[in-house]
Amino acid sequence: MSRQSSHGGYENYQASRPTFYIGQHDSGRTDALTDSQYGRVLDYGFSFATAPITNKHFHDRVVALQKSYLADVAARDLTAAERANPSLPGPTIPTLTDDDTSLFPGPNITSIVAYCSPWIDLYAADPLVASLSRQVLNLEVAYASFCGVRSVIIPGPRADDDEKRVAQYGRAIQEALRQAARTILVIHLPMYREPGLEEKGDTLSGAGVYPTAASTAVAGEEIDLYSAWDTWHTVRSMCAYDPRLFVAVRIPKRLPETELQTRWFAEPLHYLTFAASIFQQNRAGFPSLSKSHQTLINKYMRIKNAPYVLLSDVGPDAAELADAVDFHASVASASAGASSGADFPSLAEAHSSPSSTDKKKHRSASNAYFSYLKYLEREQEPYTATETSTLATFQDWLQSPLQPLADNLESATYEVFEGDPVKYDQYEKAITAAMADWKRLNRPSSALPRSGAAAVPAGTPTIPELVVAVAGAGRGPLVTRVIRASKATGVPIQLWALEKNQNAYVYLLRMNKQVWGGKVHLIKTDMREWAGPIAEGHEATGTVTKVDVLVTELLGSFGDNELSPECLDGIQRHIARPHGISIPQSYTAHLSPISYPKVYAELAGRAPSDENAFETPWVVHLYAIDLVSQKVPGHPRFQQAWEFVHPVRLPFVEDWNAQHGLKKVQTGGGGAMTLAAGLNEHNVRHCHLKFVCRPRGVMHGLAGYFESVLYQPAPAANGSTPEPVEISTRPDQIDRKSKDMISWFPIFFPLKKPLYLPQDSEIEVSMWRQTDDSKVWYEWLVEVFVWAGQSSRVKVAASELHSSRNVACLM
Numbered sequence: 001m002s003r004q005s006s007h008g009g010y011e012n013y014q015a016s017r018p019t020f021y022i023g024q025h026d027s028g029r030t031d032a033l034t035d036s037q038y039g040r041v042l043d044y045g046f047s048f049a050t051a052p053i054t055n056k057h058f059h060d061r062v063v064a065l066q067k068s069y070l071a072d073v074a075a076r077d078l079t080a081a082e083r084a085n086p087s088l089p090g091p092t093i094p095t096l097t098d099d100d101t102s103l104f105p106g107p108n109i110t111s112i113v114a115y116c117s118p119w120i121d122l123y124a125a126d127p128l129v130a131s132l133s134r135q136v137l138n139l140e141v142a143y144a145s146f147c148g149v150r151s152v153i154i155p156g157p158r159a160d161d162d163e164k165r166v167a168q169y170g171r172a173i174q175e176a177l178r179q180a181a182r183t184i185l186v187i188h189l190p191m192y193r194e195p196g197l198e199e200k201g202d203t204l205s206g207a208g209v210y211p212t213a214a215s216t217a218v219a220g221e222e223i224d225l226y227s228a229w230d231t232w233h234t235v236r237s238m239c240a241y242d243p244r245l246f247v248a249v250r251i252p253k254r255l256p257e258t259e260l261q262t263r264w265f266a267e268p269l270h271y272l273t274f275a276a277s278i279f280q281q282n283r284a285g286f287p288s289l290s291k292s293h294q295t296l297i298n299k300y301m302r303i304k305n306a307p308y309v310l311l312s313d314v315g316p317d318a319a320e321l322a323d324a325v326d327f328h329a330s331v332a333s334a335s336a337g338a339s340s341g342a343d344f345p346s347l348a349e350a351h352s353s354p355s356s357t358d359k360k361k362h363r364s365a366s367n368a369y370f371s372y373l374k375y376l377e378r379e380q381e382p383y384t385a386t387e388t389s390t391l392a393t394f395q396d397w398l399q400s401p402l403q404p405l406a407d408n409l410e411s412a413t414y415e416v417f418e419g420d421p422v423k424y425d426q427y428e429k430a431i432t433a434a435m436a437d438w439k440r441l442n443r444p445s446s447a448l449p450r451s452g453a454a455a456v457p458a459g460t461p462t463i464p465e466l467v468v469a470v471a472g473a474g475r476g477p478l479v480t481r482v483i484r485a486s487k488a489t490g491v492p493i494q495l496w497a498l499e500k501n502q503n504a505y506v507y508l509l510r511m512n513k514q515v516w517g518g519k520v521h522l523i524k525t526d527m528r529e530w531a532g533p534i535a536e537g538h539e540a541t542g543t544v545t546k547v548d549v550l551v552t553e554l555l556g557s558f559g560d561n562e563l564s565p566e567c568l569d570g571i572q573r574h575i576a577r578p579h580g581i582s583i584p585q586s587y588t589a590h591l592s593p594i595s596y597p598k599v600y601a602e603l604a605g606r607a608p609s610d611e612n613a614f615e616t617p618w619v620v621h622l623y624a625i626d627l628v629s630q631k632v633p634g635h636p637r638f639q640q641a642w643e644f645v646h647p648v649r650l651p652f653v654e655d656w657n658a659q660h661g662l663k664k665v666q667t668g669g670g671g672a673m674t675l676a677a678g679l680n681e682h683n684v685r686h687c688h689l690k691f692v693c694r695p696r697g698v699m700h701g702l703a704g705y706f707e708s709v710l711y712q713p714a715p716a717a718n719g720s721t722p723e724p725v726e727i728s729t730r731p732d733q734i735d736r737k738s739k740d741m742i743s744w745f746p747i748f749f750p751l752k753k754p755l756y757l758p759q760d761s762e763i764e765v766s767m768w769r770q771t772d773d774s775k776v777w778y779e780w781l782v783e784v785f786v787w788a789g790q791s792s793r794v795k796v797a798a799s800e801l802h803s804s805r806n807v808a809c810l811m
């Protein structure tokens with residue numbers, strides 16, 4: 001089935017929690033830490049620290065170059081036209097020297113995070129500043145990469161309102177990515193432009209160029225919550241979703257609406273950065289964060305590649321680290337003195353060396369902010385049964401849908417299915433309810449009287465045995481559940497199990513001998529070819545009867561995508577009329593537009609070697625996604641695409657046979673896909689759905705889910721209708737209908753080109769289930785509209801018509 005097929009189910013569940021890796025950043029640091037300073041930072045418990053790539057010497061050199069260039073131009077007595085001539089040569093920063101940096105390759109280099117000079121301004125309005133900044137960036141990234149640094153944080157633009165300058169920034173990043181083939185670049189941006197969250201310190205553009213907390217407060221302007229995300233989106237789009245480009249999000253003091261939090265959740269987050277200023281003090285005077293911050297951290301930390309935490313300007317500061325150097329040196333010299341003399345230091349030596357209490361103080365160096373985050377780490381909810389580490393590894397991992405009809409599944413794949421009890425429990429519930437109804441309502445059964453049996457008065461159920469068939473039995477778990485339901489309800493059964501996979505059939509034969517007491521009629525066949533059950537007691541004459549309850553589980557992640565409708569079409573003629581039933585009775589496919597940048601990037605990387613990368617509906621444990629639409633009246637977030645109901649009342653082929661006997665269907669084919677006969681035309685579906693998006697965003701494709709009514713129990717004696725027995729993978733329904741069911745991951749219909757969604761846009765989705773009598777595929781198209789007035793709606797973007805025909809499911 002196009003469900004997830006290779007995780008370890010529930011067995012791997014361990015009651016553990018996500019780990020926080022916490023780093024330390026000092027925005028005032030101008031030199032890389034020495035080894036002993038770095039060791040000291042680790043003493044506090046931090047896992048890593050940031051280091052500036054260049055130092056004050058370099059900064060002064062660049063500023064001097066900027067000044068001398070401006071002075072030179074001023075001194076040259078150029079005319080206004082000469083000065084404005086774009087060909088006037090600008091300055092070039094000479095190469096780095098060892099005076100310009102204190103970062104060198106060394107044993108700690110891979111746990112050092114390099115931080116680009118915060119004084120560059122790639123977003124500058126002044127072309128000279130922009131050019132110098134771009135040069136600094138390239139020099140720094142190239143040098144950090146040479147040293148072996150794994151990731152480089154680049155300060156984001158300090159504003160977002162000028163698209164031209166955002167583009168200029170993005171181009172510089174795209175160029176920097178080429179300077180370092182293996183290094184990760186991380187753009188540091190605020191979650192939104194919260195006053196107080198700005199980068200401090202002047203840039204080459206000078207003081208007062210960018211808004212500060214004070215200036216924003218004076219201006220009293222409304223904050224555009226999505227502007228920083230918009231900037232990020234422009235930059236990463238210009239960099240073609242480069243897999244080495246990440247984002248570090250500065251967490252604000254006041255968290256924004258959840259839509260924006262989820263937006264960032266879906267992005268390739270590398271660091272969450274927390275400045276001391278966003279913490280509040282608890283009653284005991286220690287730093288703490290609000291409940292909503294805790295919720296956000298807990299959510300972000302459950303991502304498979306969870307972001308690292310970066311504590312900014314919370315200490316230890318330069319003075320403490322300098323102290324550390326003295327301390328380390330004195331410990332070293334004291335121990336050298338002690339070991340060179342007696343076994344024990346003299347009293348005088350002991351007195352002059354750092355005291356044991358001092359030593360203790362230093363070793364157990366603590367930082368209140370660090371301790372608080374460690375406390376939050378401990379306080380997280382343990383992983384639930386559906387968050388096993390194996391399941392977590394499948395987060396956002398693309399799987400090609402299974403084709404159980406065309407291919408034969410492996411035993412291990414069946415074992416994975418069998419690892420999820422929820423699906424089987426629901427099936428057993430449905431089968432039990434159906435049997436109980438049969439008994440209570442005296443429904444007829446299709447079992448034929450055995451020869452010699454006494455005649456039974458008309459109107460009473462002749463034979464109380466139900467004829468049940470499990471078609472597509474796999475290794476038999478549903479057969480076991482049918483037997484259990486029969487025992488629980490006291491309804492005797494005649495049971496058939498059909499399987500077309502010859503290997504699974506061998507397993508079924510053994511199960512029948514060892515577990516089912518040889519009571520099951522096993523047939524190795526494609527269910528569409530089955531001639532029907534030969535009634536028990538009539539083997540000699542080969543008298544075929546009907547099936548009262550047909551149990552199948554041929555559902556895929558999108559319901560019908562593993563060709564359950566086509567398979568059931570082929571066997572439904574054996575279902576007794578009018579009372580016979582199919583379990584499931586119906587299933588529906590559902591869609592929701594999503595932003596999925598990480599997986600989009602993955603597919604974009606595959607596309608050059610896989611022409612169907614964007615034309616394949618992928619099975620994927622959707623995790624780092626942002627549901628971009630909002631629930632509004634008439635337009636829910638998850639919408640039904642279509643439905644299949646079984647058995648079909650007037651099936652085309654049966655109708656044809658009734659009219660023409662077994663003559664081959666000949667329709668001329670004009671109305672069917674690619675002029676096919678139209679045998680499967682009744683399984684074609686189409687939907688056109690409208691979703692509404694309030695905040696602006698981007699869409700990378702459609703998330704697909706399914707629901708199925710396994711059985712709707714008959715009304716109770718008092719007339720009330722019991723709840724149907726259902727399974728669902730819809731995020732808003734799964735807990736109610738089939739909690740903790742992990743048998744199916746959702747499906748993802750990607751878009752080749754992401755669609756930008758302006759504020760208050762409407763997304764219209766057209767989807768088709770297509771068939772040409774030999775295969776089934778999907779086609780999908782997405783269009784985006786905005787209202788340009790009371791009555792005028794404008795289309796602002798549209799995808800191409802995608803089609804999975806090249807990777808269609810074979811009937």
Ligand SMILES: C[S@@+](CC[C@H](N)C(=O)[O-])C[C@H]1O[C@@H](n2cnc3c(N)ncnc32)[C@H](O)[C@@H]1O
Nearest residue numbers: 001404405472473474499500501526527553567
């Ligand atoms: C998703 S598996 C379910 C197996 C088992 N019922 C369970 O729930 O674990 C679907 C099974 O149906 C079988 N199958 C699919 N199409 C079939 C067909 N047309 N005729 C017979 N078996 C079929 C496959 O080989 C596979 O064993």
